[in-house]
Amino acid sequence: MTSPGIDVRDLSMVYRVPVREAGVRAAIRSLWQRRTREVTALDGIGFQVGAGEAVGLIGPNGAGKTSLMKIMAGILRPTGGSVRVLGREPFDRHPDHLRRIALVRGSQPLGGAPELTVMDSLQYQGLVYDVAAGQLRRNLAELVDLLDLGGLLERQVRALSLGERMRAGLAMALVYRPAVLFLDEPTIGLDVSAAVQTRRFLRRYVAQTGATMILTSHYMADVAELCPRVVLINHGAQVYDGSLPELTAHVGRDRLVEVVLADDAEPPAGAHALGDGRYQLSVARDQVPDTVGRLLADTRVLDLGIKEAPLDVLMDEIYRRTGTRAR
Numbered sequence: 318m319t320s321p322g323i324d325v326r327d328l329s330m331v332y333r334v335p336v337r338e339a340g341v342r343a344a345i346r347s348l349w350q351r352r353t354r355e356v357t358a359l360d361g362i363g364f365q366v367g368a369g370e371a372v373g374l375i376g377p378n379g380a381g382k383t384s385l386m387k388i389m390a391g392i393l394r395p396t397g398g399s400v401r402v403l404g405r406e407p408f409d410r411h412p413d414h415l416r417r418i419a420l421v422r423g424s425q426p427l428g429g430a431p432e433l434t435v436m437d438s439l440q441y442q443g444l445v446y447d448v449a450a451g452q453l454r455r456n457l458a459e460l461v462d463l464l465d466l467g468g469l470l471e472r473q474v475r476a477l478s479l480g481e482r483m484r485a486g487l488a489m490a491l492v493y494r495p496a497v498l499f500l501d502e503p504t505i506g507l508d509v510s511a512a513v514q515t516r517r518f519l520r521r522y523v524a525q526t527g528a529t530m531i532l533t534s535h536y537m538a539d540v541a542e543l544c545p546r547v548v549l550i551n552h553g554a555q556v557y558d559g560s561l562p563e564l565t566a567h568v569g570r571d572r573l574v575e576v577v578l579a580d581d582a583e584p585p586a587g588a589h590a591l592g593d594g595r596y597q598l599s600v601a602r603d604q605v606p607d608t609v610g611r612l613l614a615d616t617r618v619l620d621l622g623i624k625e626a627p628l629d630v631l632m633d634e635i636y637r638r639t640g641t642r643a644r
């Protein structure tokens with residue numbers, strides 16, 4: 318690993334939330350006697366990310382991913398532990414630091430004035446982030462090409478569709494060439510083709526610029542395609558740090574063998590009928606050659622395919638297995 322882009326140690330985040338009791342008396346009492354309870358969002362998180370690495374933060378709803386992202390991006394101050402991003406404490410929000418990082422949220426990809434055109438917004442962003450005129454021209458030309466923004470530049474931000482907003486939002490975040498990119502659900506709500514384009518763009522951008530990327534997503538396709546390494550969080554605790562295939566290998570022990578049988582053929586024992594002569598068998602990985610051999614020898618098989626369980630199904634199983642910790 319090269320010099321640490323991000324260094325997270327023993328990090329914790331505890332929110333205090335007001336407890337609201339029912340009734341007028343309780344409401345009046347709460348004016349001078351506020352009761353609160355603690356919600357532990359993160360507990361003992363620790364990992365290092367090298368410059369140029371791409372890491373996916375994964376975990377089920379409420380696991381703590383967004384809290385961790387906000388802490389790393391300098392929006393939230395953690396209640397315990399330490400974080401360094403490019404050698405600085407993010408919550409200090411030093412202007413030099415802010416020029417080197419970007420946070421893009423899929424749910425809200427574009428801030429700024431909605432009545433501005435995309436081009437005006439990009440120019441304005443260049444001014445705010447102090448990008449030299451020549452550099453800004455070059456960066457804009459590159460981003461317009463990579464994100465296919467040509468047709469959007471003169472459109473008002475308010476009139477963009479979600480997919481167009483995402484493309485413009487990425488350009489806004491990247492026009493000042495941040496060294497660290499935080500992406501919170503970058504493909505949320507996008508149709509299949511816009512999601513594919515966004516992932517393709519991000520892969521090319523990271524390869525070309527050597528930016529460090531931290532991504533959260535519920536779409537495992539995003540994570541599988543963009544992040545060689547994942548950190549799995551569940552109930553605020555870090556339960557895994559490593560590659561996605563290694564993580565899923567523990568649960569993905571079965572293969573799905575699918576066959577289409579001739580009309581007069583007897584379905585194999587334990588097969589699940591899918592209709593139209595199709596049957597599916599769940600078979601342990603090391604038993605697949607034997608099972609397939611026997612099937613072909615004993616039964617009139619017209620077609621045969623072997624599939625892995627879908628990644629989302631495997632992840633669901635992993636989340637359930639790692640989600641037993643009580644808060």
Ligand SMILES: Nc1ncnc2c1ncn2[C@@H]1O[C@H](COP(=O)(O)OP(=O)(O)OP(=O)(O)O)[C@@H](O)[C@H]1O
Binds near residue numbers: 379
């Ligand atoms: N501002 C807040 N005040 C109180 N509790 C909060 C706050 N933000 C988050 N939480 C709680 O902290 C926990 C972690 O939330 P967080 O949003 O970080 O999880 P997440 O993994 O991003 O979830 P999701 O995938 O649903 O977006 C949850 O129990 C959530 O209710």
